[in-house]
Amino acid sequence: xxxxxxxxxxxxxxxxxxxxxxxxxxxxxxxxxxxxxxxxxxxxxxxxxxxxxxxxxxxxxxxxxxxxxxxxxxxxxxxxxxxxxxxxxxxxxxxxxxxxxxxxxxxxxx
Amino acid sequence: xxxxxxxxxxxxxxxxxxxxxxxxxxxxxxxxxxxxxxxxxxxxxxxxxxxxxxxxxxxxxxxxxxxxxxxxxxxxxxxxxxxxxxxxxxxxxxxxxxxxxxxxxxxxxxxxxxxxxxxx
Numbered sequence: 001x002x003x004x005x006x007x008x009x010x011x012x013x014x015x016x017x018x019x020x021x022x023x024x025x026x027x028x029x030x031x032x033x034x035x036x037x038x039x040x041x042x043x044x045x046x047x048x049x050x051x052x053x054x055x056x057x058x059x060x061x062x063x064x065x066x067x068x069x070x071x072x073x074x075x076x077x078x079x080x081x082x083x084x085x086x087x088x089x090x091x092x093x094x095x096x097x098x099x100x101x102x103x104x105x106x107x108x109x110x
Numbered sequence: 111x112x113x114x115x116x117x118x119x120x121x122x123x124x125x126x127x128x129x130x131x132x133x134x135x136x137x138x139x140x141x142x143x144x145x146x147x148x149x150x151x152x153x154x155x156x157x158x159x160x161x162x163x164x165x166x167x168x169x170x171x172x173x174x175x176x177x178x179x180x181x182x183x184x185x186x187x188x189x190x191x192x193x194x195x196x197x198x199x200x201x202x203x204x205x206x207x208x209x210x211x212x213x214x215x216x217x218x219x220x221x222x223x224x225x226x227x228x229x230x
Contacts, residue, residue: 001171032215033215035215035216035217037155037217043222044204044206044220044221044222044223045155045204045217045220046220047214047216047217047218050214050215050216050218051215056214056216056218088154088155090155090216090217092215098157098170098171098172099157099170100157101154101155101156101157102154103154104154104155
């Protein structure tokens with residue numbers, strides 16, 4: 001299976017700062033198969049970014065995704081109070097390999 | 111408004127079968143792939159598998175020997191059966207829609223999740 005490694009595990013930042021989250025795959029992933037979700041305590045994950053860089057409906061433009069091959073990033077340009085949460089990347093390849101998630105990055109208030 | 115809602119027992123005994131149902135409202139269950147994902151307490155997300163109204167299924171190899179999923183189009187529901195459960199199967203179980211039919215290759219709709227505890 002393709003292992004997704006997210007870093008850092010925890011990111012401590014202040015509102016207004018820029019957050020850069022990394023997702024590294026153990027083998028090359030198709031760019032249209034890399035997804036980012038946000039999860040707040042007690043809630044289901046919410047779709048943020050699909051196809052590496054396309055924002056889902058209703059997602060503000062301070063969220064952006066980029067990358068290709070094995071290295072992908074999620075950037076939050078200016079953190080708002082509601083952005084402090086856990087972020088997961090996820091991949092799916094139509095190759096018989098199972099869908100997998102990264103271990104998550106927690107963005108916490110400094 | 112499209113919604114997913116999980117239902118089923120919150121407590122299952124070790125070695126028994128965990129059975130959950132997910133009801134889709136606000137649209138037809140046809141044309142999409144329907145998934146189960148779980149999250150142990152304090153842990154990350156694990157994809158369990160998907161089912162489709164055509165009967166097609168695919169499961170995570172780590173769980174494949176114990177999992178069965180199916181779609182009931184008459185009720186707009188799909189289900190998960192996980193047999194021979196152990197305490198390691200204790201988790202919040204989410205149902206989710208794979209949105210590729212709408213051009214979104216991701217889980218675009220999620221249920222709120224249901225906590226299942228495996229304990230005697």
